[in-house]
Amino acid sequence: MTKSYEKICSTLKATSELAHKFAKLIEKDGCFINLYGEIGAGKTAFVKEVAKAIGITEKVTSPSFVILNEYHSANIPVYHFDLYRLENEGVKTIHEELSEYSEGRQITFVEWAEFSQNQIPFDHIKINVTYEDDDSRKYTFTGMGEKSDKIVEKLSQLS
Numbered sequence: 001m002t003k004s005y006e007k008i009c010s011t012l013k014a015t016s017e018l019a020h021k022f023a024k025l026i027e028k029d030g031c032f033i034n035l036y037g038e039i040g041a042g043k044t045a046f047v048k049e050v051a052k053a054i055g056i057t058e059k060v061t062s063p064s065f066v067i068l069n070e071y072h073s074a075n076i077p078v079y080h081f082d083l084y085r086l087e088n089e090g091v092k093t094i095h096e097e098l099s100e101y102s103e104g105r106q107i108t109f110v111e112w113a114e115f116s117q118n119q120i121p122f123d124h125i126k127i128n129v130t131y132e133d134d135d136s137r138k139y140t141f142t143g144m145g146e147k148s149d150k151i152v153e154k155l156s157q158l159s
């Protein structure tokens, strides 16, 4: 059954705490995460906090202009895609590329996953971020597969 968990974070600190809990659940085995939400919602902010929690020491920036940033300073590699600037041609080739980043032990985040046209056939977590007001954001986690369902269920039990 599809698991969903919703959390309102009324401050950036609350988002950081949520990201730290999530990081603990994925840092051993890895995870593929699609992030949805409007400009400035808090997708990159969440990725930064997860990266910090697992021990990434490099500065985590938005990969908007390069499509992919990667970080190798923690015990598990982190790949951070931003599909916002993909041209039509890019969308056609991105599915294969993303599939490669779904295999093996790593954490992969995809911002603006809408641009992959939602054709992600493998197990992953969807995180939808919505702007509530000022410093308040809602993060909704949905498991899209057996492994991800378990992670989302554990996250809901932690909070």
Ligand SMILES: Nc1ncnc2c1ncn2[C@@H]1O[C@H](COP(=O)(O)OP(=O)(O)OP(=O)(O)O)[C@@H](O)[C@H]1O
Pocket (backbone or CB within 6 Å): 009, 010, 011, 012, 013, 014, 015, 037, 038, 039, 040, 041, 042, 043, 044, 045, 046, 062, 111, 129, 134, 135, 136, 137
């Ligand atoms: N509770 C909160 N959680 C997350 N971010 C918050 C919160 N309160 C304030 N912010 C601020 O909101 C902004 C979110 O910007 P961020 O770059 O994460 O958005 P984004 O969803 O990645 O947008 P884009 O589509 O442009 O990449 C940051 O400046 C962050 O500090």
Ligand SMILES: [Mg+2]
Pocket (backbone or CB within 6 Å): 043, 044, 045, 062, 111
């Ligand atoms: Mg961003």
